[in-house]
Amino acid sequence: MSLNRIxxxxxxFALMLLAGDPAxxxxxxxxxxxxxxxxxxxxxxxxxxxxxxxxxxYWAARRTKSAKDFYTAGGGITGFQNGLAIAGDYMSAATLxxxxxxxxxxxxxxxxxxxGFLVGWPIILFMMAERLRNLGKFTFADICSFRLQQxxxxxxxxSGALSVVVLYLIAQMVGAGKLIQLLFGLDYAYxxxxxxxxxxxxxxxGGMIATTWVQIIKACLLxxxxxxxxxxxxxxxGFNFEALATKATEVHKSGISLMAPGGLLADPVSAISLGLxxxxxxxxxPHILMRFFTVTDAKEARKSVFYATGFIGYFFMxxxxxxLCAIVIVGTDSxxxxxxxxxxxxxxxxxxxxxxxxxxxxxFGFISAVAFATILxxxxxxxxxxxxxxxxxxxxxxxxxGKATEQQEIRVSRIATICLGLLxxxxxxxxEKQNIAFMVGLAFGIAGSANFPVLILSMYWKGxxxxxxxxxxxxxxxxxxxxxxxxxxxxxxxxxxxxxxxPYNHPALFSMTxxxxxxxxxxxxxxxxxxxxEADLFDSQSVRSQTGVGAEGASAH
Amino acid sequence: xxxxxxxxxxxxxxxxxxxxxxxxxxxxxxxLVLTVYYxxxxxxxxxxxxxxxxxxxxxxTSIGIPIGAAIIILAWLSTGIYVRRANSEFxxxxxxxxxxxxx
Numbered sequence: 001m002s003l004n005r006i007x008x009x010x011x012x013f014a015l016m017l018l019a020g021d022p023a024x025x026x027x028x029x030x031x032x033x034x035x036x037x038x039x040x041x042x043x044x045x046x047x048x049x050x051x052x053x054x055x056x057x058y059w060a061a062r063r064t065k066s067a068k069d070f071y072t073a074g075g076g077i078t079g080f081q082n083g084l085a086i087a088g089d090y091m092s093a094a095t096l097x098x099x100x101x102x103x104x105x106x107x108x109x110x111x112x113x114x115x116g117f118l119v120g121w122p123i124i125l126f127m128m129a130e131r132l133r134n135l136g137k138f139t140f141a142d143i144c145s146f147r148l149q150q151x152x153x154x155x156x157x158x159s160g161a162l163s164v165v166v167l168y169l170i171a172q173m174v175g176a177g178k179l180i181q182l183l184f185g186l187d188y189a190y191x192x193x194x195x196x197x198x199x200x201x202x203x204x205x206g207g208m209i210a211t212t213w214v215q216i217i218k219a220c221l222l223x224x225x226x227x228x229x230x231x232x233x234x235x236x237x238g239f240n241f242e243a244l245a246t247k248a249t250e251v252h253k254s255g256i257s258l259m260a261p262g263g264l265l266a267d268p269v270s271a272i273s274l275g276l277x278x279x280x281x282x283x284x285x286p287h288i289l290m291r292f293f294t295v296t297d298a299k300e301a302r303k304s305v306f307y308a309t310g311f312i313g314y315f316f317m318x319x320x321x322x323x324l325c326a327i328v329i330v331g332t333d334s335x336x337x338x339x340x341x342x343x344x345x346x347x348x349x350x351x352x353x354x355x356x357x358x359x360x361x362x363x364f365g366f367i368s369a370v371a372f373a374t375i376l377x378x379x380x381x382x383x384x385x386x387x388x389x390x391x392x393x394x395x396x397x398x399x400x401x402g403k404a405t406e407q408q409e410i411r412v413s414r415i416a417t418i419c420l421g422l423l424x425x426x427x428x429x430x431x432e433k434q435n436i437a438f439m440v441g442l443a444f445g446i447a448g449s450a451n452f453p454v455l456i457l458s459m460y461w462k463g464x465x466x467x468x469x470x471x472x473x474x475x476x477x478x479x480x481x482x483x484x485x486x487x488x489x490x491x492x493x494x495x496x497x498x499x500x501x502x503p504y505n506h507p508a509l510f511s512m513t514x515x516x517x518x519x520x521x522x523x524x525x526x527x528x529x530x531x532x533x534e535a536d537l538f539d540s541q542s543v544r545s546q547t548g549v550g551a552e553g554a555s556a557h
Numbered sequence: 558x559x560x561x562x563x564x565x566x567x568x569x570x571x572x573x574x575x576x577x578x579x580x581x582x583x584x585x586x587x588x589l590v591l592t593v594y595y596x597x598x599x600x601x602x603x604x605x606x607x608x609x610x611x612x613x614x615x616x617x618t619s620i621g622i623p624i625g626a627a628i629i630i631l632a633w634l635s636t637g638i639y640v641r642r643a644n645s646e647f648x649x650x651x652x653x654x655x656x657x658x659x660x
Contacts, residue, residue, distance in 0.1 A: 108608070111625045112601055119594045119628070122635045126583040126590075130643070245617040259619035260609030261601045268602035275598050299644050306636045313629040540563040546576060547655050549562055 038185040041365030046184070049221075049373050053202065056213045060206035067406045068552075070207035070413065071138040071388050072293045075552060079300035081216060083307025086291050088215030089381045090117075090282075090308070091222055091315055093175060093374045094440070097348040099316070103323025104331070104350035107248075107258030110323055114316035116275050120282035121312065125305040128283060130298035131459050131545040137552050139385075140289040140451065141393045144458045147537035148466040149530070150402070153454075154393040156473045160450040161286035161393075163477065165386035166423070167443040168287075169379060173428030174436050176375040182345045183352065183368040192428040199379045200421035203387065204414045208294060211380045218377040221370045223311065226318040229351075229367070232358035233325035248327040258327075270504050277508035281444030284452030287385035298548050319351070326350040329357050383420050390416035438489040441506060445484060449511035450477035453519055459545060461523075462538040465531040468523025476515025483507035565658040572654050579647050586635050597628055 064070050077085070095117075102110035135143045141157030173192050180191035202210045237244040249256050282288060295301050330336050330353040336344055343349060355367040391413030396404040404412075454473045457464045484490060486502035504510075523531075544550045566572050600607055608621030 108619075108621055108625075111622075112598075115594070115597070115625055115628050119590060119632050122590045122632050122639075123587055125636050125639055126587045241622075242616055242618050245622075249617050256617070257609070259617065260621055261605040268599070271598050271602040272595070275595065279594075299648060302640045302643055306633075306640045309633045309636045313633045317626060317629060539567055540560060543563040543566050543572070546579075547566060547572075547651055549566065549655055549658075 039183060039365060039368060041362055042184055042368035043365075045365050045369035046372050049217075049369055050198065053210075053214050053217065053373075053376075056217075057202050057206035057210040060209035060213065063209055064205075064207045067138070067392075067409050069209065070410050071290075071384075071392065073208040073212050075294060076296055077212060077294040077300075079295060079303025080307055081212070082291060082295050082300065082304035083311065084219045085212045085215040085294075086288065086304060086308035087311035087315070088217075088219035088222075088377050089287060089291060090312055091219065091374070092172070092378045093179060093371045094171075095315070096222065096226070096319060096371060096374065097179070097351055099319045100323040100326065100351040100354075101348040103320050104326045105347055106262055107252070107254060107324070107327075108260050109262050111320045112261055114320055116278040117282075118309065118313050118316060120279040121305055121309040123279060124283050125302060125309075127456065128459070129292060129301045129305050130548075132289060132292040133295060133298045133301035134545045134548045134551040135459070135541065136289075136293045138290075138293060138392045139388050140286060140455055141389070141397075144454050144469065145397075146458065147534050147541050148458065148464070148469060150397050152466055152470040154397045156454065156470050157451065158389040158393040158398075160284070160446060160454075160473065160477055161389040162386055163481075164284075164286055164443045164447050164451070165382050165389070165420070166427070167439045167446070168285075169382050169386075169420070169424045170427045170431050171436050171439040171443070172375055172379050172382070173424050174431050174434075176372070176379075177428060177432060179371060179375070182349065183371065188432060189429055192432075193425055195375060195379060196421045196425035196428070198376050199383050199424070200418050202376070202380045203383045203417045203421075208290075208384060211377075211384050212294060214373075214380055215377045218370070218373045219311065222374060223315060225355075225367050225370045226315060226322065228363070229355055229358060230318050230321050230325065233322065233329060233354060236329065236358075237325075244321075244324060244328065248324050251332050252327050258324075267504075269509065270506060273504055273506040273509035276512060277441070277444045277448050277506050279448075280452045280512065281448035281508065284447030284450070284455065285443075286389065286447075286451065287381040289451075289455075290381075290385050290388065293552070296553075297551070322351055322354060326354040330354050333357060379424070383417050383424075386420045387413040387416040390420075434494070438484055438487075438505075441489070442480065442484045445480040445507050445511060446477055448508050449480040449515045450474070453512065453515040457516075457519055462535050463523050464519065465523045465526040465528075465534055467526040467528070467531070468519045468521075471522045472515055472517075472519030475518040476511055479514045480507050480511040483511055562655075562658050566654055569654050569658065571650060575647060575650050575654065579643065582642060583639065586639055590632055590635055593628055593631060597624070 063074075066074075068074055099110055099114055102113060104110075132140070132143065135146055139157070139161070141154045141161070144157050145153040173195060176195045177188040177192045180186050180194075181188050184191075202214055234244070237247065245259065249258050252258050254262070291304070292301050295304055330343070330350055336353045336357075338344055344353070352364065352367060352371075356364040359366075391409050395412045396402065396409045400408075450473050453476055454469045458469065483502050484507055486500060487505050487507065488500040488503070489505050491497050491500045491502075608619060608624065610620050612618045612620055612623065
């Protein structure tokens with residue numbers, strides 16, 4: 001009894017420590033009020049999702065014949081489909097649960113975050129979308145190495161891509177394990193293994209075709225589920241936002257300050273650094289960049305950003321409204337709190353409790369299944385991006401010097417997918433009890449400080465040389481990594497030192513500047529014959545990137 | 558073969574015109590989005606109380622709410638504006654240039 005009480009009080013922390021044992025974990029999650037060991041409606045709805053997506057994978061596997069089918073779904077996806085798939089790739093379970101949880105706890109600050117996550121998209125469209133489509137084939141390294149030397153640049157791009165993929169995968173796997181434990185009443189390890197296996201099945205057999213459709217279905221489910229939840233919740237306020245705001249500020253402990261930015265982004269350096277990481281990190285995420293190679297041409301590439309921005313922006317507004325509704329509907333209902341006054345399952349469960357409150361058990365089950373499906377879709381995209389960096393960049397270009405056959409390359413990427421899946425399972429279990437809050441931030445930091453600078457300069461700057469890109473890119477990657485290690489999240493929270501050596505949690509402002517500077521300086525210092533040749537190739541690259549002449553076409557099906 | 562096409566396109570005055578117009582259009586929109594977003598972040602960092610102003614006398618909803626929503630909608634509209642012009646005006650010019658160069 002007393003043990004149970006301690007567990008209840010320590011909330012999520014206890015859950016992290018004791019999650020290995022389901023009986024203890026159940027006590028920690030659900031407290032003494034409600035005990036829901038296994039959530040049957042959620043599990044049955046999730047099984048339906050799995051059956052449908054496996055059917056699609058079977059269908060996709062029969063259509064996946066060439067490397068082009070495997071990596072880019074044959075390049076024949078329309079802008080609308082790709083927009084949905086991008087949205088499906090980008091809106092993770094962290095968005096649904098974390099963002100609504102942030103609004104639930106801090107109000108307006110959560111809204112500020114969501115805006116940062118969105119504004120990168122217009123910039124990607126204006127600066128990159130059509131050039132990505134016109135220059136790229138399977139990976140963003142195709143573009144970086146277009147006129148530079150293959151071996152060093154592809155090694156650099158693959159390092160950047162794989163670092164981002166692995167960090168992101170760990171964060172998703174740990175999140176999946178915890179979430180499934182909470183929602184389905186399953187053991188952490190089973191959940192991680194299940195996610196890993198599903199991901200391997202989708203990607204190995206169905207390649208990009210299956211991944212795309214899993215993402216599209218998941219995006220539709222998420223948009224539908226979110227809309228339904230907000231409509232049901234808003235109906236309690238007569239669809240009047242002012243009524244909701246008044247009620248929320250009355251019941252929340254922060255009161256009226258819910259309606260304005262609080263302490264989360266008070267320090268301007270952190271605010272700008274985070275803004276840069278969110279904006280340009282997005283433009284360096286390998287699984288997002290890869291989506292641009294799946295559409296027919298530059299026209300569709302542009303359209304896909306328009307649709308994706310619309311869906312993502314809409315969803316962010318829905319999620320923030322959800323968080324505000326949860327303040328009133330969940331926050332005033334004591335059945336969602338344990339004896340110690342903590343929200344059951346932790347602060348990130350606000351959206352799930354809201355689903356229960358406005359839609360009952362069935363809808364709660366549906367949203368649980370959607371959250372799980374969301375994780376599956378995101379990890380599949382990541383696995384495919386990681387596998388293509390291994391097979392297309394490292395194996396085919398670096399080791400085989402472009403002499404690998406298409407069948408060999410596909411085989412290697414399937415093996416790579418299985419290896420990544422196993423690695424994700426092992427790391428997911430290993431990091432179960434670790435603080436993983438820094439991982440997504442670090443992934444964005446590396447994406448923005450290594451992948452993005454090399455990619456954007458290779459498109460726009462004639463003076464970029466192999467040496468500059470290689471040295472500068474690695475300097476960017478290492479700077480991001482080292483600064484995160486020295487930051488409060490790792491240095492203080494994990495290593496337990498008194499004070500952080502680097503005071504900011506988001507390194508982007510510093511690591512991006514360092515990367516751009518290093519690339520510039522080392523390119524300028526490069527007077528080699530090779531550098532001159534590379535500059536000469538820029539004009540042809542520039543014409544191709546803007547007109548699409550010579551770009552990869554769609555394969556006929 | 559394609560090298561010759563690239564040479565011809567590069568010499569075509571319409572190509573440099575396209576490059577200039579599309580580049581300027583993309584730049585203006587980028588600056589617009591960046592200014593609005595970082596302007597907003599500056600207000601969040603330096604003058605958060607400004608966003609706390611009630612929308613109207615006696616209301617709870619602060620002006621920060623519609624301003625945030627407006628930034629999201631503006632970001633989306635700016636993509637729509639770019640796509641509309643790029644997929645019609647710029648693409649048809651592009652098509653002419655490429656067709657003439659391929660002859």
